[in-house]
Amino acid sequence: MKADGADQYCILHEADLRDYLAGVPGLATTLGGAPSAWEITEVGDGNLNLVFIVKGAQGGIAVKQALPYVRLVGESWPLPLSRAHYEFLALSRQAELAPGLVPALLHHNDTLALTAMELLEPHIIMRKGLVAGVKYPRFVDDISTFMARTLFYTSDLALSAADKKEGIAAFAGNHALCKITEDLIFTDPYRIAEQNRWTAPYLDATAASLREDLDLHVAISRLKLKFMASPEALVHGDLHTGSIMVTETETRVIDPEFAFYGPMGFDVGAVIANLLMAYFASAGHERTPGERRAFEGWVLDTVEKVWSEFLRKFLDLWRAGAAGDGYPASLFAGDNGAARLEAERQAYMQRLFADTVGFAAAKIIRRIFGLAHNIDFELIEDPQRRAISEARAVRLARMMMVETGSFPSITDITGAARKLCDWQPDFAK
Amino acid sequence: MKADGADQYCILHEADLRDYLAGVPGLATTLGGAPSAWEITEVGDGNLNLVFIVKGAQGGIAVKQALPYVRLVGESWPLPLSRAHYEFLALSRQAELAPGLVPALLHHNDTLALTAMELLEPHIIMRKGLVAGVKYPRFVDDISTFMARTLFYTSDLALSAADKKEGIAAFAGNHALCKITEDLIFTDPYRIAEQNRWTAPYLDATAASLREDLDLHVAISRLKLKFMASPEALVHGDLHTGSIMVTETETRVIDPEFAFYGPMGFDVGAVIANLLMAYFASAGHERTPGERRAFEGWVLDTVEKVWSEFLRKFLDLWRAGAAGDGYPASLFAGDNGAARLEAERQAYMQRLFADTVGFAAAKIIRRIFGLAHNIDFELIEDPQRRAISEARAVRLARMMMVETGSFPSITDITGAARKLCDWQPDFAK
Structure with missing residues (x-):
C-alpha cells in the first residue's frame, strides 16, 4: 500500500507506517534522523486498536490506528473506524480545556483512522x-x-x-x-x-x-x-x-x-x-x-x-x-x-x-x-x-x-x- | 424571480407562487384548471411565516413559506429559514407515526423554505x-x-x-x-x-x-x-x-x-x-x-x-x-x-x-x-x-x-x- 496521501483505509504494518510517517514533515522532524533508522514497536495492549511507539534520533512519538473490528475479539466483532475521528475530536477539545493533562496531538488522518501523539515517557x-x-x-x-x-x-x-x-x-x-x-x-x-x-x-x-x-x-x-x-x-x-x-x-x-x-x-x-x-x-x-x-x-x-x-x-x-x-x-x-x-x-x-x-x-x-x-x-x-x-x-x-x-x-x-x-x-x- | 427550479431563496409573492405551483405536476393536478384561474389568498395570522390558501377548479392546498425573520416583529429579529426543513422533517415523521392526525404533505422545497399541504377545510x-x-x-x-x-x-x-x-x-x-x-x-x-x-x-x-x-x-x-x-x-x-x-x-x-x-x-x-x-x-x-x-x-x-x-x-x-x-x-x-x-x-x-x-x-x-x-x-x-x-x-x-x-x-x-x-x-x- 501507499499510505501517504492514502484515499482509503488500510491496516498499517511497520514498513507502511515508516513510509507514511516519513512523508509527514512535522513528524519526521520530531523523530529526526533517517527513517530507516527509526525503531518501531507495536505495543497495543489488546482491546481495540494498534498502537506503535516510534523512536528516532531526536525523539519519539506514539501512533494509534483503529482497526475495523474489536482487536480483543477479532473480525467477528466489527467496530467503525470513525471512532478515531471522535477520539481526535475529543482529544482536541480536552487539550484546549485541560492543557497539559492529555498527550499533545501531533497529526491525525481521518481516512487511515490514525493519530500521532506525544510519546509519554516514562509514564x-x-x-x-x-x-x-x-x-x-x-x-x-x-x-x-x-x-x-x-x-x-x-x-x-x-x-x-x-x-x-x-x-x-x-x-x-x-x-x-x-x-x-x-x-x-x-x-x-x-x-x-x-x-x-x-x-x-x-x-x-x-x-x-x-x-x-x-x-x-x-x-x-x-x-x-x-x-x-x-x-x-x-x-x-x-x-x-x-x-x-x-x-x-x-x-x-x-x-x-x-x-x-x-x-x-x-x-x-x-x-x-x-x-x-x-x-x-x-x-x-x-x-x-x-x-x-x-x-x-x-x-x-x-x-x-x-x-x-x-x-x-x-x-x-x-x-x-x-x-x-x-x-x-x-x-x-x-x-x-x-x-x-x-x-x-x-x-x-x-x-x-x-x-x-x-x-x-x-x-x-x-x-x-x-x-x-x-x-x-x-x-x-x-x-x-x-x-x-x-x-x-x-x-x-x-x-x-x-x-x-x-x-x-x-x-x-x-x-x-x-x-x-x-x-x-x-x-x- | 423564477421560482421553479429556484437555486436560491426568495420571498414568494402571489404571481411567483402561481408560476411555481404550476411547475409542480402533482400540485397542479390537485388544484386543477388553468393556473391563471387559481385563487390565492395570504392568510398567515402573523407570528412567523407566510401562509397561502390556493384554490383551483379541482381542489385547494395550503402553502407555507418561512420568512428570514420573525414576521410578528420584523426584520430586526432574524430567524433561520432552516426551520422549514425541520418542520417538514417533523411533519413527515408525525405522519408516519400518527396517520390522519397531521395535514397530508404534498410538496416541500428546502431552498425556498416552502411546504405545500392538504388544505384543512372546514377546520x-x-x-x-x-x-x-x-x-x-x-x-x-x-x-x-x-x-x-x-x-x-x-x-x-x-x-x-x-x-x-x-x-x-x-x-x-x-x-x-x-x-x-x-x-x-x-x-x-x-x-x-x-x-x-x-x-x-x-x-x-x-x-x-x-x-x-x-x-x-x-x-x-x-x-x-x-x-x-x-x-x-x-x-x-x-x-x-x-x-x-x-x-x-x-x-x-x-x-x-x-x-x-x-x-x-x-x-x-x-x-x-x-x-x-x-x-x-x-x-x-x-x-x-x-x-x-x-x-x-x-x-x-x-x-x-x-x-x-x-x-x-x-x-x-x-x-x-x-x-x-x-x-x-x-x-x-x-x-x-x-x-x-x-x-x-x-x-x-x-x-x-x-x-x-x-x-x-x-x-x-x-x-x-x-x-x-x-x-x-x-x-x-x-x-x-x-x-x-x-x-x-x-x-x-x-x-x-x-x-x-x-x-x-x-x-x-x-x-x-x-x-x-x-x-x-x-x-x-
Whole structure:
C-alpha cells in the first residue's frame, strides 16, 4: 500500500507506517534522523486498536490506528473506524480545556483512522502502578482539574444552548462505542450473556443473584437510560485507571474514543470505581499481612479527595462566571438571589454525586462479572483470594446502586469500603 | 424571480407562487384548471411565516413559506429559514407515526423554505372554537393518540440508542427555534424584559412578584435545563390550541417548526396548559352568569382525559412491545420481572406527569406575562375581567411549578382549578 496521501483505509504494518510517517514533515522532524533508522514497536495492549511507539534520533512519538473490528475479539466483532475521528475530536477539545493533562496531538488522518501523539515517557498506565502499590501525589489535583474543566466547560452552565446542541450532534455518530457501554456495562452482567465471566466457583452464587435481583435491575435500567439520554457534557466515556498515564509528577488522560455527550457522573464515577477496585484488590497483592496498609489509606484518601476537589473546582468555575444558558444570572440578582443560586448549585452537585455513586457501582460490577476485567483483580493469582476482594467490591457496589440515597457523601462510601475489608464472604469462612 | 427550479431563496409573492405551483405536476393536478384561474389568498395570522390558501377548479392546498425573520416583529429579529426543513422533517415523521392526525404533505422545497399541504377545510384553529365555547368530542382521543404515538415511538423505549442519537442529531440544528422557547418561556417572564407585557395595572403586583419569587426562579431554571438537555423524544415543541385545527369530527396538529428532541412533558404540558387557560378565560366570555358552565365542565373533563388517555395509550404501546434499548426485556423476565417492570413503568409515567405539571405551569405564565399572549384571554374586552381570569390561572400555575409534588394526579390539578373560580384577587375585591 501507499499510505501517504492514502484515499482509503488500510491496516498499517511497520514498513507502511515508516513510509507514511516519513512523508509527514512535522513528524519526521520530531523523530529526526533517517527513517530507516527509526525503531518501531507495536505495543497495543489488546482491546481495540494498534498502537506503535516510534523512536528516532531526536525523539519519539506514539501512533494509534483503529482497526475495523474489536482487536480483543477479532473480525467477528466489527467496530467503525470513525471512532478515531471522535477520539481526535475529543482529544482536541480536552487539550484546549485541560492543557497539559492529555498527550499533545501531533497529526491525525481521518481516512487511515490514525493519530500521532506525544510519546509519554516514562509514564506508565496508572492501573499498573496501583497494582504495584505506588502512590501518585499529583493525581488528585490533576484528575479533578481534568474532570471539572472538561465537564463544566462543555455543559449548559458554560455553553449557549446552540453550541451545546452542536456539540451533541458532532458526537452523535459515535453510537457504536456507546452501544458497547450500554451492553457490557448496563445490561450483560445482569443477565445470562456469553461473554460474561467471573471467578468461579466462588462467585457463582453472587453472579446468579445479580441475575435475579430486580431492585438492581431497576437501578441499572435507570442508569442506562440516563447514560443514553442525558447529554450533560462531553464525557471521556472510559475514564478508568487504564486510561490514565502517570508518573509521580505528571498525569495524562488518554484514549477518549468512547467520548460523547453524556452524564457527567459517568466520568467521575469511573474514576472513583477504579480507585475503589484498587483498594479492594490491594489485600490480594499483599505478601505479608498489612504491608500495603499505607497505600490502602492513600487510595481511600484519594477517593475522598477526587470527589471533594472535583466538587470544589467545578463550583469555583460555576461561581466565577457561568456564561451558559442554564441558570441565567438575571434570575438570581441581589444578595438573596446569590444565596439561592448557591443553594441550587449545591443541590445540583448533590444530584451529580448521586449519579456518580450509581455509575461507580455499575463500573465495579461490570469488571467482576462482565467481559472486560482488570488487572487489579486479575493479577491476584490465588482465585479464592481474588474472589474475596471481588466479593467485597461487589457488595459495596450493590449497596451503592440500590441504596444510593444512603451514601449522601463521599466519606459514606469510603467508610463503607473500610468496613468491608473485615467482611468475609460465605465461601471464605 | 423564477421560482421553479429556484437555486436560491426568495420571498414568494402571489404571481411567483402561481408560476411555481404550476411547475409542480402533482400540485397542479390537485388544484386543477388553468393556473391563471387559481385563487390565492395570504392568510398567515402573523407570528412567523407566510401562509397561502390556493384554490383551483379541482381542489385547494395550503402553502407555507418561512420568512428570514420573525414576521410578528420584523426584520430586526432574524430567524433561520432552516426551520422549514425541520418542520417538514417533523411533519413527515408525525405522519408516519400518527396517520390522519397531521395535514397530508404534498410538496416541500428546502431552498425556498416552502411546504405545500392538504388544505384543512372546514377546520378552524381550536383556540378560536374554545373562545366561542364549542366542545370538540374527538379531541381527547385524537390528541392523546398523537402524543402517545409520536412520543413513545421516538423515545428510548422504542428506538435503538443509535437511531435515537441520529434523530437527536437530525434536529440539533433547530436551535434558533429552541432559543425562542428558552428565552420567552423559561426566562423573560421572571425578569425585566422589554417584550414582556401583562394586563396593567391589575397584574402589576403579580408581575413584580414573579420577578422576586426565588422559589419560582429555581423551579423555572430546573425546567429550562430539562428543556435544553433531556432529549427524551421528538416533541412538537409548540403544541398549544393554536397549533391544532379541528372540526367536531376531526383533529389535525399543525406547525411543528419548533420540533426537536426534548422532554415529553413539554408537549403534554402545553396541551394541558392551554386547556386550563381556556377554562379560566371562559368566565370572561360569559354574557350571562353561568351560561358557559357546561362548556367549562367539558374543558376540565377534557384536561383529565387528555392525561388519562395519553397515559393509557403510552403504557399500552410500551406493554405491547418496547423494542428500544431502554429497559431491556431480558432484565425483567418471568412473573416477578413483569410485575417489577410494570411498577417501573408506572414510576416512569409519574415522573413524566410531574414534568407535565411543571411545563404546563411555565406555558401558562408566559402567556400572561411574556411576549406572546393568546386570544383566550386577549378577547376578554374588559381588562379587569381579563385580569381576574389571568390571575386565577397564574395562581394555579405558580403552585403547580413550585409545589409540583402536591399535585400527584390530574384530578388534583382540575380540583384546584375548579376551586380557584371562586377566588377573587385583591384588585377585584
